[in-house]
Structure formats: C-alpha cells, structure tokens
Amino acid sequence: MDAIRTDNLTKRFGQLTAVTGLNLTIAQGELFGLVGSDGAGKTTTMRMLTGIMDPSAGDAWVLGRHTAREAEALKEEIGYMSQRFGLYPDLTVMENINFYADIYGIPQKNRGERIDRLLAFSNLTPFKKRQAGNLSGGMKQKLGLACALIHTPRILFLDEPTNGVDPVSRRDFWRILYQLLHEGVTIFVATAYLDEADRCNRVGLIHKGQLLACDAPDRLRSLMHGSILEVQTSATRPTAILIRRSLPAVSVSLFGDRLHVVTDGSREIAATIEALMAKEGLPLAGIRAIEPSLEDVFVSVLGATEQDS
Numbered sequence: 001m002d003a004i005r006t007d008n009l010t011k012r013f014g015q016l017t018a019v020t021g022l023n024l025t026i027a028q029g030e031l032f033g034l035v036g037s038d039g040a041g042k043t044t045t046m047r048m049l050t051g052i053m054d055p056s057a058g059d060a061w062v063l064g065r066h067t068a069r070e071a072e073a074l075k076e077e078i079g080y081m082s083q084r085f086g087l088y089p090d091l092t093v094m095e096n097i098n099f100y101a102d103i104y105g106i107p108q109k110n111r112g113e114r115i116d117r118l119l120a121f122s123n124l125t126p127f128k129k130r131q132a133g134n135l136s137g138g139m140k141q142k143l144g145l146a147c148a149l150i151h152t153p154r155i156l157f158l159d160e161p162t163n164g165v166d167p168v169s170r171r172d173f174w175r176i177l178y179q180l181l182h183e184g185v186t187i188f189v190a191t192a193y194l195d196e197a198d199r200c201n202r203v204g205l206i207h208k209g210q211l212l213a214c215d216a217p218d219r220l221r222s223l224m225h226g227s228i229l230e231v232q233t234s235a236t237r238p239t240a241i242l243i244r245r246s247l248p249a250v251s252v253s254l255f256g257d258r259l260h261v262v263t264d265g266s267r268e269i270a271a272t273i274e275a276l277m278a279k280e281g282l283p284l285a286g287i288r289a290i291e292p293s294l295e296d297v298f299v300s301v302l303g304a305t306e307q308d309s
C-alpha cells in the first residue's frame with residue numbers, strides 16, 4: 001500500500017486554482033519534500049491530504065484511506081504540524097503535550113512512558129515545566145513536533161516546520177526527523193528552503209499550483225542541461241545585465257554576491273565574460289565551473305515554465 005496517492009487532486013478558490021491536477025505517489029517510509037515559494041499551493045495540498053479540506057476535483061488516499069470520505073478515521077493515523085500549530089503559551093511543555101494526549105484520547109496509563117520518550121527525543125526534558133510562551137523558536141517547533149507525535153502516527157505532515165528557526169535548531173530538528181524515518185514513519189514536509197529539500201529522498205517542485213518536477217535530488221540535478229559558471233563579483237547586478245545583453249543564449253541568476261550563468265557547456269564563455277567585464281571595468285573576483293545545486297535546477301525549471309506561459 002502506498003503512503004500517499006493522489007489522482008488529479010485539484011483545489012479551486014473562486015477564480016483561483018490553488019492546486020492543479022496533482023498526481024503523486026509516495027511510498028511508505030519515504031521522506032518527501034514539497035518545495036515552492038509562498039503561495040505555491042503547499043499548504044492547500046497538505047490540508048487536502050490531511051482531510052481538513054475537501055478537493056474541488058480529484059481524489060487522494062493516505063494509508064489507503066480516502067481523504068474526503070474517510071477523513072475522521074484518517075486523522076487518527078496521521079500527525080499534522082501546521083504552520084500555526086496550536087501551542088498554548090500559558091501552559092507548560094508538559095501540559096501542552098498532555099492537552100494533545102487528551103485530544104487523541106490516549107489513556108492515562110499509557111502516557112507517562114510515551115511522554116518521557118517524546119521529551120527525551122526532542123531534547124525538551126530539562127524544560128518540561130517551562131511555559132511554552134517562554135521557549136525559543138526552535139524549542140517551540142520541537143514541542144509542536146512532540147505534540148503531533150503523541151498518538152504514534154504512521155505518517156507525519158509538516159508544513160514549513162523550521163520557518164524562521166535558527167540554523168543550529170534547524171539541524172537539530174532534521175536530526176529528529178531522520179530518527180523518525182529510521183523508525184519507519186513516512187514524512188511529508190513542505191518547505192521553502194532548498195537545503196532542506198536536498199535532505200529528502202524525493203522532492204516535488206510546486207509552482208502556481210502545478211507540480212513542475214518530482215524526483216530524487218540527485219536525479220533532478222542530473223536533468224539540468226549545460227553547465228554552470230559561478231561568477232564572483234561585487235557588482236552582481238550590472239554584471240548580470242551585461243551578460244544578459246551580450247549573451248542572450250545563456251541564463252543568469254543572482255545568488256547573493258555571486259552569479260550563476262547556465263551555459264551550453266562551451267569553454268569560451270568564461271573567457272568571453274572575463275573580457276566583457278574587463279571592457280566595462282567591472283570587478284571580477286573569480287570565475288569557475290560548479291556543480292548545479294537544487295536551486296539552479298529550480299531556477300531553470302521555473303524559467304522554462306515562465307517562457308512557456
């Protein structure tokens with residue numbers, strides 16, 4: 001049985017189609033990342049998969065249960081940590097977990113050991129008496145995760161779980177996710193961070209409600225045609241404009257203080273760029289061929305889509 005299967009899953013809000021004909025199959029034990037920018041349709045997809053929102057068209061099955069017709073039974077088997085996961089700031093860590101244990105009807109006699117384990121697992125044992133409102137951002141997310149796991153779900157849905165969390169806590173959070181994966185939990189995570197997408201077994205790129213690409217990160221990278229030159233300069237914008245104007249066949253994107261130039265692989269382009277920059281008096285700190293990142297792949301896929309539309 002698949003963990004998740006969707007067939008033409010679609011959601012419309014009036015004139016707007018937030019998710020368009022999504023076809024997706026996710027195996028049990030997979031760590032799947034749904035990646036897209038704000039408004040791409042990630043939350044809407046997740047709400048349909050967790051049975052919170054009915055689709056306008058199409059179907060989805062999670063652990064064999066139909067998400068619209070069997071929503072109530074499904075909710076018992078899944079964990080869902082939404083973007084605005086409901087923690088109670090005036091309650092302590094322990095009281096919040098107990099609150100969710102009540103919601104899921106976990107009998108008192110089974111709770112102690114389970115809660116201790118979740119606290120240890122999320123490194124929250126020393127803070128169990130602290131009010132949730134006084135936890136750091138990273139700890140709040142870990143508490144949210146502990147609450148979403150109280151009923152030992154077989155599949156976990158996480159909507160941008162590390163948004164706004166510092167890099168160290170993010171790494172910590174991901175360590176916990178790998179541990180869960182090791183225990184056989186299927187994880188479906190929505191994220192806008194491409195370094196997090198790279199940690200997934202498989203990644204789906206969603207843009208304006210459409211799934212544009214879906215594969216393992218390495219395979220997505222190998223789809224990328226041509227090769228990439230990284231141009232390091234303190235004048236990224238004028239350099240980007242110059243390259244676009246002079247070499248219309250290449251594509252250029254900005255990555256902080258660097259430019260990534262997607263070329264057809266020919267060797268002369270680096271020399272041409274150097275010469276163009278020298279002529280315009282633009283400072284060049286370095287130019288070298290690099291391996292494409294997931295970000296390059298997505299910029300390239302999105303670029304192709306925008307051209308088509």
Ligand SMILES: Nc1ncnc2c1ncn2[C@@H]1O[C@H](COP(=O)(O)OP(=O)(O)OP(=O)(O)O)[C@@H](O)[C@H]1O
Pocket residue numbers: 013016018036037038039040041042043044045160
């Ligand atoms: N209840 C709603 N009514 C009307 N439009 C909605 C509703 N929910 C979402 N939308 C619209 O659907 C589109 C997809 O939104 P969605 O929240 O799924 O995106 P997202 O990828 O999760 O982005 P974010 O990270 O910003 O939540 C957006 O244009 C959003 O404004």
